[in-house]
Amino acid sequence: MSITVVGSVALDSVETPLGKKEDALGGAATYFSTAASLYTKVQLVGVVGDDFPEEHIEFLRKRGVGLEGLQRRHGLTFRWSGRYRYEDINNAETIETQLGLFGDFDPELPESYREADCVFLANIDPDLQLKVLQQVRQPKLKVLDSMNFWITNKKEELTEVIKKVDVVLMNEGEALQYGETFSLVAAARKILQLGPKVLLAKRGEYGAAMFADQTFFFAPAYPLEVVTDPTGAGDTFAGGFLGYLSRAGDYSLAAMKRAVLHGSAMASFTIEDYSIDRLRSLTLAEVEQRVTDFAGFTSPEAEAVFDKLRLHS
Numbered sequence: 576m577s578i579t580v581v582g583s584v585a586l587d588s589v590e591t592p593l594g595k596k597e598d599a600l601g602g603a604a605t606y607f608s609t610a611a612s613l614y615t616k617v618q619l620v621g622v623v624g625d626d627f628p629e630e631h632i633e634f635l636r637k638r639g640v641g642l643e644g645l646q647r648r649h650g651l652t653f654r655w656s657g658r659y660r661y662e663d664i665n666n667a668e669t670i671e672t673q674l675g676l677f678g679d680f681d682p683e684l685p686e687s688y689r690e691a692d693c694v695f696l697a698n699i700d701p702d703l704q705l706k707v708l709q710q711v712r713q714p715k716l717k718v719l720d721s722m723n724f725w726i727t728n729k730k731e732e733l734t735e736v737i738k739k740v741d742v743v744l745m746n747e748g749e750a751l752q753y754g755e756t757f758s759l760v761a762a763a764r765k766i767l768q769l770g771p772k773v774l775l776a777k778r779g780e781y782g783a784a785m786f787a788d789q790t791f792f793f794a795p796a797y798p799l800e801v802v803t804d805p806t807g808a809g810d811t812f813a814g815g816f817l818g819y820l821s822r823a824g825d826y827s828l829a830a831m832k833r834a835v836l837h838g839s840a841m842a843s844f845t846i847e848d849y850s851i852d853r854l855r856s857l858t859l860a861e862v863e864q865r866v867t868d869f870a871g872f873t874s875p876e877a878e879a880v881f882d883k884l885r886l887h888s
């Protein structure tokens with residue numbers, strides 16, 4: 576059981592109406608690895624510069640994340656800065672993206688990474704995603720994430736990668752942008768026609784929707800009283816989703832529906848605090864409790880207690 580992941584390892588600066596955080600540990604692959612390592616072995620592919628604090632590397636190492644494929648080079652780490660407003664907590668407004676060393680990164684997968692059961696192509700340049708895909712042997716599941724930045728700048732290349740994966744993960748708005756439609760169902764149809772078995776659309780505070788050839792499934796988001804920083808919700812959703820599948824060793828559509836609930840629960844913890852901070856102490860038992868709670872929120876026969884929602888970390 577293992578997952579190989581390629582994606583950004585970053586220093587993020589995030590602004591919300593509640594506060595500002597500069598140069599915090601971020602990046603799609605960082606968030607993903609931190610979440611998925613609660614379930615299974617994760618092997619990271621990426622690059623950081625000499626401005627990247629050693630303590631972050633130490634954190635990932637202690638977490639058990641494989642770092643043989645994380646290059647440290649002379650130059651600058653990927654940096655992203657963004658802003659969230661009360662009016663739209665589901666979509667970050669990008670202030671600046673600096674690719675740094677990812678601009679000419681050439682991923683070389685260590686031998687041990689090539690046999691992974693799952694590959695997660697986290698949000699990064701589709702050319703890099705393709706290079707990683709070409710080096711893995713026969714993974715049971717290939718999953719891709721992307722975002723507006725790459726849809727706008729590299730749609731053709733992104734389409735080539737989409738054709739080669741089993742599951743596509745995107746924010747709802749990005750799936751609509753990619754499909755050039757106002758209908759998520761129509762966007763799902765277009766993406767599935769390219770080859771993937773599943774489109775998983777992340778819908779922020781409204782949860783997630785999964786579309787496959789013969790079935791679809793909607794999962795809620797966990798209702799939270801404290802929302803601090805939505806950054807990383809999408810990537811930790813992916814970490815819970817793939818982590819669950821890899822641990823179960825079951826990649827059926829039925830398992831994917833359960834995995835979506837794990838993704839949704841995991842994301843809810845992430846946004847309670849800045850960066851990956853809430854995940855530092857998170858246990859799988861806490862995630863499982865929220866997965867169980869979902870049943871009470873969506874069945875009219877169940878009696879969910881509003882006051883219980885005060886109980887957050």
Ligand code: AMP
Pocket residue numbers: 583585586587601602603606654655672698699700722724725805806807808809810811
């Ligand atoms: P999300 O889970 O969707 O909130 O993703 C948040 C992470 O994506 C941040 O930690 C950023 O460092 C990273 N990110 C933002 N823009 C890009 C991009 N264009 N390519 C790769 N990673 C990005």
